[in-house]
Structure formats: structure tokens, C-alpha cells
Amino acid sequence: MKFPGSVLVSVVLFVAETVTAVYISSTYSSAGDRTWHSLTLLFCLLPCVLVQLSLIFIHRDLSKDRPLVLLLHLLQLGPLVRCIEVFYIYCNAGKVEEPYVSITRKRQLPKGGCTDEVEKEVGQAERKLFTHRSAFSRASVIQAFLGSAPQLTLQLYISVLQRNVSVSMRIFMCISLLSIVYGAMRCNILAIKIKYDDYDISVRPAAYLCIFLWRSFEIATRVVVLVLFSSVLQIWTLPVVLANFFVFFFYPWILFWRSKSPFPENIEKALSRVGTTIVLCFLTFLYAGINIFCWSAVQLQLNDSDLINKSQNWYRMAVYYMVRFIENAALLLLWYMYRTDVYMYVCAPLLVLQLLIVYCMAVLFMLVFYQFFHPCKKLFSxxxxxxxxxxxxxxxxxxxxxxxxxxxxxxxxxxxxxxxxxxxxxxxxxxxxxxxxxxxxxx
Structure with missing residues (x-):
């Protein structure tokens, strides 16, 4: 049984970012900056509420008689309780014989042109741990792109305007960046596990390192570009962000309407048609939020039972990175043309060149991952x-x-x-x- 390290990392990042966000917002309140105080609290509390709802939804706590757990979720302590429950299950696994054991069949990756099917016994404890890992992976993605990404952009924007970066602000921005990168890594791992669910997959440490470098360079460049552009052209920031958001939000729905498929009914049996619509809208909202900052690695397909397009489409990835590179270059060009005295001591051409090179390095690490370190590269056509x-x-x-x-x-x-x-x-x-x-x- 695997050690639940992903659960521990998710909870540590969640608690650290929440605590530092509350502290930074209190400093804004004491300094009289009500706008920054309100926005910092908003980007802190909104993902917390969504994380609690996602954990409750995945574990189906509303249909169970667990009032204490629901109360702790209302107090925003759900991840801590879930983490304690995970380690309790992990420590007690194997001490008591389980009355029910299921058998799963997984196919191994082809070696020498043939694939073998392996049977494995899965007990209740391991199945519960799998559910917890899945829930925390999705919670990390929500925390990263609906909370940490806008939070990091806001704090970097405030630092540029105030021309001052305190130690607490630096720590806060580093934690937010790590949270975003970790959420993007979970997106990659989730995409691999969903697309190749029939296979027994193990991700090597070199693959994790390659994904980490790829996502770090890509997200850091995107955030810096948005902050530079918004610092000189505040009026055009909202149209640019909304245009990106609406394109990715409506794209899965347009494909769904063009396919003329029936409305999906098998997401959750207990959900009504209205509830299913709300869940799908939330999924497309999260999908759009991810694609604003980086490649999502998961393509929504609403007419599929799994809601995920399992085919490896290199064309979409190539188009995304080409368009994103052109957009970043255009935003940097506009910043260079309209930059103010705030950037008097900054070598603007060198900064533009560095950001474009860093983004190209992110694309390079992405290509290296898919060419050499992808766990299922043998299955690519x-x-x-x-x-x-x-x-x-x-x-x-x-x-x-x-x-x-x-x-x-x-x-x-x-x-x-x-x-x-x-x-x-x-x-x-x-x-x-x-x-x-x-x-x-x-x-």
C-alpha cells in the first residue's frame, strides 16, 4: 500500500497558503488598504469553500449520517479531518483481516509487443485510500487555479505598484506558486490515469521533475506577463482575461451542441437535471480557469460518459502553445510601448527576451516529457x-x-x-x- 504523500502535500499547501493569506490581508487592513484586503480575503475564502464542497461531493457525505464531519467542513477544517482519517486508515491497514476484498484487472504496458493482464486484490482500506487520494487531487486543482493563481497575480501586481516586496509577501508568493505548480502536476497525473485507466501505470521521479520544470516556467511566465500588462494598461486587463475565459468556457459546450448528443445523465445518480447542469458548468469554469494560466492536459468532452477526451491530440496542444506564445509576445510588446516610470531601472528589452526564452524552455521540457518520460509513451500512435x-x-x-x-x-x-x-x-x-x-x- 502506497504512502499517502500526495494527501499530505495537498493539506500542507492548503494550510500554509490559507494562514499566510489571512496574515497578509490583516497587514493590508492595518495599513488602510481596504481594496487589497478584500481581494486577498476573497481569493483565500472562495477556493476554501469550493474545496469543502468538492470533498463533500466526492465522499457523498450528504447521504451519510456524519453530522460532525459536515460541521467541521462548515468550519473550513475538512481537509485536516480528511488527512487525519487517511493516516488512520493507512496505519491500521493490515492489522485486521478485511471481510470483503475485490479483484481488479490491470493491463501492463507492452513489453516486446505483448501485454499481460494482472489481477490484484483490493481491500476496503486501499479502496478508501484511493478515494481520498482522488478527492485531494481534485481539491488541489481547485485550490491552485481558482485561488492560488489569481492570488499570486494580485500579490505580484501589488508589489509592482508599491515597489516593495516584504519577506512575508515573498513567502506568500512562493507558496502560491508551489500550489499552482502542484495543481498543474496533478492535472497531468489525473489526465494520464483517466486516459489509460486499463493499464497499471507508475510515474518515475524523472517524469515528476520534468513536469515540475515545465509547469514552473510556463506558469511563472504567464503570471509575470499578465502583471506587466495590467500595470500599464489597467483598462484592457479585464477584456483580455474575460476573452480568454469565455473562449475556453464555451468551447466544450459548442462541441457538445455540434455533436447533437443527449444530455449526460450518468454523472451522479442522486443528481437531478439541474444539479447535473451545475456540476458541468463548474467543470467548464474550472477548465477555463486552468487554461488561462497553462495547458490543462485534460480535454473536456461533455458527450462522453467520463467527460474526458481520451485521445492524444497533438494538434490542439500545438495550436494552444503557438497562440499562447503569440499572445504573450503581444502583451509584452504593449507593455514595452506603454511602460511607465515604475520600470525606470528595469532593462525592458532584456526582460522581454528573458520571458520569451523561459516560455520556450517550458515548451522544451514539455516536449522532453512526452518524448522520453511519459509513462505510456509506448501506447502513442x-x-x-x-x-x-x-x-x-x-x-x-x-x-x-x-x-x-x-x-x-x-x-x-x-x-x-x-x-x-x-x-x-x-x-x-x-x-x-x-x-x-x-x-x-x-x-
């Missing part, structure tokens, strides 16, 4: 290298013009055309001469 090679050939085909004819070819063509014309004129003259001779003979 096509690899990243083949996709890049085909794209390179296509770009070369578009960029290289068709071969123009040489001067000798043109001269030869002219000569052939002139010779054809002279022969045609001789034929016409001979026909005219014949007609004249025929006329004179008749006369």
Missing part, C-alpha cells in the same frame, strides 16, 4: 518527434518557393516559340501561293 518532423516538412513546403525556370530555359522556350511561328508563317504563305496558282489556272 505517433510520437512528438514524428509530429515535429511532419510540421517542419510542412513549413519547409510552404516557405520554399517553386523552382523558377533558368534563363537558358526561357531562351530555349523563346526560340522554340519563334521557330514554331516561322514554320506556321511558311505554311500560310505556301497555302496562299497555291490558292493564287489555282485562281490563275482557272482564269
Amino acid at each position: 505517433s510520437s512528438i518527434s514524428q509530429g515535429l518532423l511532419s510540421c517542419f516538412k510542412f513549413l519547409c513546403y510552404l516557405c520554399i518557393p517553386s523552382k523558377a525556370p533558368n534563363k537558358g530555359d526561357k531562351f530555349g522556350a523563346k526560340l522554340s516559340n519563334s521557330s514554331d511561328i516561322s514554320e506556321h508563317m511558311k505554311a500560310v504563305d505556301s497555302q496562299n501561293g497555291n490558292t493564287h496558282s489555282d485562281v490563275s489556272a482557272k482564269a
